[in-house]
Amino acid sequence: MAYTVPQLKDFSPAALDKAVEKLLSALDQESAALADEAQRKTFRDHWLARKDGILTQINELWLKPAP
Numbered sequence: 001m002a003y004t005v006p007q008l009k010d011f012s013p014a015a016l017d018k019a020v021e022k023l024l025s026a027l028d029q030e031s032a033a034l035a036d037e038a039q040r041k042t043f044r045d046h047w048l049a050r051k052d053g054i055l056t057q058i059n060e061l062w063l064k065p066a067p
Helices: 013-032 037-048 052-064
Strands: none
Touching: 013 037, 013 052, 037 052
């Protein structure tokens, strides 16, 4: 199952630590499951895509709304 970035309502250090822990766990799990070049490309696109990749979503949903 592909990771989706949740919208944060709580920006406390504990909440951020928990969100980052889930993010890194998903990154580890998804990267460990890669078997061939096509899967690596899909993985890269899912995480790094400029318009709707995970990193873009983190910027939009976590960093920009942070107090």
